[in-house]
Amino acid sequence: MTDDESSGMSAGRREREAMYPDNGCVLVRIDYNSPPGEALEQVATYESLDGIHSIPEDTDWEGYVVYDSDGNAYSNEDL
Numbered sequence: 001m002t003d004d005e006s007s008g009m010s011a012g013r014r015e016r017e018a019m020y021p022d023n024g025c026v027l028v029r030i031d032y033n034s035p036p037g038e039a040l041e042q043v044a045t046y047e048s049l050d051g052i053h054s055i056p057e058d059t060d061w062e063g064y065v066v067y068d069s070d071g072n073a074y075s076n077e078d079l
Contacts, residue, residue, distance in 0.1 A: 011037030
């Protein structure tokens with residue numbers, strides 16, 4: 001693995017961890033065309049997973065994931 005790959009993975013990990021809420025859950029959009037560290041955007045917050053009935057479907061350009069305060073990731077199949 002090159003230093004660029006390692007720093008990209010590290011930037012992606014830091015970006016993902018920055019999305020984790022203190023409480024509840026957040027819906028996050030993933031821009032597949034953006035580099036690690038710039039690809040995630042918080043879309044909505046929820047008090048719990050029970051408040052989320054579905055998330056948008058992934059496309060070729062973007063995906064969605066829900067993170068909880070423990071850093072667990074959830075997709076539509078998990079809800």
